[in-house]
Amino acid sequence: MSAAPKRNGLTVVVTGASSGFGKGVAQQLAEEGANVVVAARRTALLKELATGSGPNVLAVTTDISKERDVEKLLDAAVEAFGGVDVWINGAGLGIIGPFTDTPLRDANRLVETNLLGTMYGSYYALRQFQKQKRGTLISLSSFVSQVPLPYGAVYTATKFAITGLSAGLYREMKLEKYDNIHVCTVQPWVTDTPWTEHAANYSGHVIELGPVDAPENVIAAIIGLIDEPKENIDIGFKAKGAIAICQVMPGLVQKLNGQSLLAMLKAAPPAPDTSGSLHEPVAEGTGVSGDMRKRLKRKLTDTKE
Template sequence: MDQVIVVTGGSRGIGRATAVRFARPGIALVLVARDAVALSTAAEECRRRGADVFTLPIDLATPDGPSRAADAAVERFGRIDVWVASASVFSYGSVVDTPDEVRDRLIETNLLGHMRAARAVLPHFHAAGRGTIVFVGSLYSQVAGPYVSSYVAAKHGLLGFARSLRQEMVGHRGIRITIVLPASIDTPIYQRAANYTGRTPFPLPPVVSADRVARAIVRVARGRRHEVGVGAAQFVTRPLQFLAPRVYDRFIRALQHTLGLRRRPAAASPGAVLAARHDRGAVSGGWSRFPVRGPR
C-alpha cells in the first residue's frame, strides 16, 4: 500500500474530483461525507481506477465526527498519510436574514470541523513522524463579499488556522500543513446552498473545473508549496481590495447583485446546510457549460 489518503467531502465537487485524481492501484482512499448514497457512487468510481476504498458516512460538523473518522481510517488501514479537508457547505443571505442555526452549522462544517480534524489526525502523524494536511480554503479566505458573510468568516478563519498550525509544525519536518485557495469552481455547492436572499444564486464568473482544483491538491500533497491559488482570473480582486478598498466594496457588491444573485425568485431554504440531501452525487454542478445563464 503506497499511501492512505482521507478525503472529507469526498461525495461531491472538489472532494470527489480529488479522490478520483488520487485513485490508482496501491492507493487506499477513505471517503468521508454525510450522504451514504453519494459516497457509494464516488467509491465505485475510485475502485474502477484500482484504489482500495473505504467510506465513512460521518457528519464532520458534529463534535466527535472528525475523531471518529480519523480513528476509523487508522483502524482500517493502519495509518494516514494525507488528510484532505474539503468538506464544505454554502449559504447566501444578509447577516440579519440568515438564521442563527444556518450560520452556526456552516461554521461548524467549514471551520470547526477542520480544526477538530487536525487535532484528531496530528497524534497519528506525530507517531509516524510524517503526514500532510491539505485544507481547501477559498478566494474568500482572502477577500470578502456581500450576502456570504458566514462563508467568508469560516474561510478567513481556516486560512488563519492553517498558517498558525504550519508555524507550530516548523520543528516537525515530516509533517506538512498546506492550503489550496480556489475561486469560483464548477461544483453542486451553489444549488445546495442555503438561500435567504429571495433570488437565485449563481457562482461569480469565470468558473473553472473542480478537476483543476483536484490537480492542485494532488500537487500540493506531493510537493513543497504551502499555499496555492486556483482560478487566477479572480485573484485580481485581492490587490484591488487592499489598494482601493472603497472601489472594491462597490465593485463586489455590484458584481454580486448583477451576476451572483439573479432576479429569478427563490424561496427561502436551508439547502443542504442543516441536513444531507441524498442523491448520487456529482463533481460538476453544470456551471461551466452555462457561464452566463447557469444550468437549466
C-alpha cells in the same frame, strides 16, 4: 509486467467526498493506486464511490461537525491501512443572502461545519502525524478569505478563520521542528461544483455566480500539494488577481465585488428561501461539477436572443 501504481501504499483521508472537489480528488487518487478513505454524510453515495473505485477505497459516513465522527474517521483509516499520510479537509457549505435575513440557526450550523469541521479534522490528523513524524494536511479555504463577500458574510468569516487556523498550524509545526509535517491551504476562485445546489439561500433569487473556474484545475492543485507541499496556494488568475488588487486597493475591490454580486443575484430568477443541505443532506448535487457553467451559458444565450 505493468508498472506499480504511482501512489501505491499512500493513505489519504478525504472529507466532503460525496461530490465536488472531494469526490474528484478521491477518484483520481484511487485511480493512481492510493488507499483512500472517503467521508461525507451521504452513505449511499460514498458506498457507490467506493464500489466504483476499487478495493482500496473505504467509505466512512461522517458528519464533520461532530467531533466523535471525525475521531471515528481517523480510527477507521488507521485500522484499515495502518496510518494516514495525507488528510484533506474538503467538506464545506455556504449561505448566500443578507446576514439579517439568515436564521441564526443556519449561521451557527455553517460555522460548525466549515470551521469546527476543519478544526476537528486538523486536530486528529496532526495528532496522528506527530506520532508518525510525517504527514500532509490540506484544507480548503477560498479567495474570499482575502476578498470579503457581502451577502455571504458568515461564509466569508469561516474561510477567514480556516486560512488563519492553517497559517497558525503551519507555523506551529515549524517551531516544533516537525519538518516532515506539512500544513497547506488552498484558496480557489468561484468554481463549478454542486456548491450552489447545497448552499442555504436567503437572497430571494436563484444563486447564479460567475465567471466560474473548472473543478479539474482545483483538483489538480490539491493533489499537487501531496507531491510538493506549499503553505498557501491561490488557484487561477481570477483568484490571484482579485487578491493582489485587493491588497493594493481594498476599498475599491470590495465595493465592486459587492456590486457585482448584488447585480447577479437581482438578475437571477426568483427562488424560495432554503437551508440547503446545512442540516440534512440533499439528494441533488452528486457530481464533481455542478450546473453553474450551464446556467451562465444558458443565460448568455437567452440574452443574445
